[in-house]
Amino acid sequence: SITILRDHKLQRGHFNEALTLYKEYYPALFGNELPEITLGNNFAAIGIAFVYQQLGKQEQANKLLEASLKYVANVPRQGWSGNVIADVLIHTLRGDKQQALTALREAIDAGWRNQWGYELDFDLILEPLRNETKFQAMRDEIKTDLAEQLVRVKALEKEADI
Numbered sequence: 147s148i149t150i151l152r153d154h155k156l157q158r159g160h161f162n163e164a165l166t167l168y169k170e171y172y173p174a175l176f177g178n179e180l181p182e183i184t185l186g187n188n189f190a191a192i193g194i195a196f197v198y199q200q201l202g203k204q205e206q207a208n209k210l211l212e213a214s215l216k217y218v219a220n221v222p223r224q225g226w227s228g229n230v231i232a233d234v235l236i237h238t239l240r241g242d243k244q245q246a247l248t249a250l251r252e253a254i255d256a257g258w259r260n261q262w263g264y265e266l267d268f269d270l271i272l273e274p275l276r277n278e279t280k281f282q283a284m285r286d287e288i289k290t291d292l293a294e295q296l297v298r299v300k301a302l303e304k305e306a307d308i
Contacts, residue, residue, distance in 0.1 A: 152193055153270045156200060164197045180209055183217040192235050196271050199239065211236050223256045230258060235271050247280045254284055262288050 148167055155164040168175065172190040175181050183191050191210045198207035215236050218229040231253050237246035265272060266285045275281040 148190065149193060149269060150264070152197065153268065156197070156270055161197060161200045165194070165201070168194045168197065175210070180213055183210075183213045185221075188214055188217055188232055189235075192232060192239070192271070196235075196239055207239070211239055223253060224258065230260065231265060235269075238271055238274055241274075243275060243278065246275060247278060247284075250275075250281070250284055254288060259288060259292065 148171065151167055152164045155161070155167070168190055172187055172194070175187055175191055175194055181187070181191070191214045195207040195210040195214070198204070198210070214232065218232045218236070222228045223230070231250065233249040234246050234253060237243075237249055262285075266281075266288070272281075
């Protein structure tokens with residue numbers, strides 16, 4: 147995914163290359179006008195804001211984060227068109243750890259598990275949260291929940307021969 151490629155480039159200090167990844171796939175998010183944030187570009191806008199922060203372009207980052215936050219406030223948390231954890235990422239980038247942790251709690255309670263391993267363990271945006279006790283407890287909670295689900299699925303396989 148573009149997030150993994152972005153993080154790979156950022157870890158090596160290739161900030162402009164990370165930005166170029168987004169320019170190639172999301173050219174409408176660049177320019178003088180604030181672009182419309184949609185389902186198709188919201189996570190890219192957040193990623194671009196993160197790269198802008200790495201480049202010291204806080205004003206550009208803030209514009210994208212504000213537009214993304216406005217967008218996610220009007221969509222459900224779960225589902226194909228949902229916010230998922232966009233608000234967690236946005237609040238983290240805005241430096242609001244407590245709001246990010248609250249949003250993460252809401253996402254987990256709503257059933258978010260998609261790409262949880264990468265997001266919680268590796269996504270560079272969430273690095274500021276990783277040492278937080280609440281964050282670690284929520285990560286462990288998901289890990290335990292998924293392990294329990296696996297046990298139930300295996301039991302069902304035995305019983306029903308699925």
